[in-house]
Amino acid sequence: MTPFLEVSGVSKRFGGVQAVSDVSFTLRRGAIKAVIGPNGAGKTTLFNMVSGFSTPDRGAITFAGRPIHGLQPHEVAARGISRTFQNIRLFARMTALENVMVGRHLRSRAGFLAGLLDLSWSRREAAAVRAAALEVMAFLGIEGLADAEATSLAYGQQRAVELARALAAGPELVLLDEPAAGLNMRETRDLARLITRVRDQGATVLLVEHDMSLVMEICDEVLVLASGEKIAEADPGTVQRDPQVIKVYLGEEEAC
């Protein structure tokens, strides 16, 4: 069986920096996998390549059996891949609900003409989009924020809205770039439960994370990067005992 997501031999160079070099890994459907590594290890670059935000110099990425490297972000999204951003990227001057409604963009189709003429089917569609967005917000427990301006919310709430927006698309694969960054311990525990529930509802999750407790608690597999190269790929327990990983990553933390 072909893997759900297969990244094979991808490399990316920015000027004189080899951000990612010859990284391969696979992700099976229904798994939660984390990409960890010290700062500058190439995690976000790898994420950007999977989500179409940058094109690998070499290598291939296939999703559900079809190549996706070199596609535009909106084309990758159309294949069923949704993402969040390390630096929250909510739509300014729009309410939290409207932000989440944009997440339903690919699940609706009213165009210019339908919009101009306010056709009855497009009104029905808009109502359905709204209901679906509210449902996702309720799932995350943030339906109370619906009418607040998204960028005026507290940091943790903004993270939740961004997650809701990504989930509203009904993605098969969710990419979460440091979802726990800036969250306190209780919020991080809630997030862990939430990600598990997202997976239980049928999505596959790939996340970049610094918070080791979160990674160890919820992930089935961990991919460790250092200086753009893969140094380990295994279940959390094995990775934790891997001498090379301890040396480049965990070891540094223990030394602190």
Place this chain on the structure above:
Amino acid sequence: MRLHRQGQVGIFVVGAVALQLALVAAGKGFLLTQLTMAAYYTLAVLGISLLMGYAGQISLGHAGFFAVGGYTSALLTTFDLGPQRARPLVSALEQAGLLVARADGYGGEVLAVHPVAAALCAVALAMALALAVGVPVLRLKGHYLAMATLGIGTIVYSVVLGTSWLGSADGIAGVPPFPLPGGASVGGRAGGRVVNYYVAVLLLSAAMLGLLNLVQARVGRALRAIHGAEDAAGAMGVDTARLKLGTFVLSAALAAVAGVFLTHYNGGIGPSEASTMKSVKYMAIVAVGGMGSLWGTLGMSLALNFLSLRGTFGVFDDAVFGLSLVAIMLFAPEGLLALEPRRALAALRERLGGAGEAPR
């Protein structure tokens, strides 16, 4: 929300009716002429408001699209096909009802394209031109559209000015009225002033309602998302290039419709309608009205175009629009109506107060 939008447009129509009644009662009915023209220009300006405020793109060539609309209509409705009547294509068009014969005022007869067919051609041509410019340019990020449209506007201006069969510097005159159902028409006929005013008001109201609908619909939400965070919009599946292109083509179509109707109303069109200064004027009005504020743009456009057409600014007309663009960018980039007087005063006092504060 929907009733809300319809209510707003309804209030606008009521206001327009009240204005007409008041002007006629005051014996100032002649002012309706400039109001009608201002309404048509506003149609073009609304499209630019959508483009600038929602797609975040600047056009410096919308006078070109306006002129493509106006000139196409003028040429097709005045070019006499009578001598070619025997040709199969011409006779087929006549059979299909696409050509109409009318008296030319000198005792002869002119066989030309029906105004409705000409208008459809005119708008289609402007949209095709916008598509041809927009497809390559809007794939790029940044303000390349401003440069490309500046080029297109200049080309259209040069072409209409330098082409003899487009009347060169004189433009095209003798454009027939645009027939409407019920025997009314858009044209310069004496006594038709009130009817023409209402036609323009209705057209503007319909466009306004459509645009208000659009910005609240899926497309408008996606456009606002692009404005808010373009990369995140892409990650949600929003095809930014395509939406910007659609908005640009729609705005070009509105400019062309405005050009078509104003040309029929005036009975002709001249090259000044295609000048770059006109495009800059449109842009300045959008900036003053508030980018993305359709009502602000509509109000400002009607007022400023009316004053400009009345000759209020005299020889300083271009300077007034240039200056207001600079002033808006410096002091109220959100538009005049978004300016909160109290907050602006407080900011001013703070700035001045900083210098005059007592030394500690």
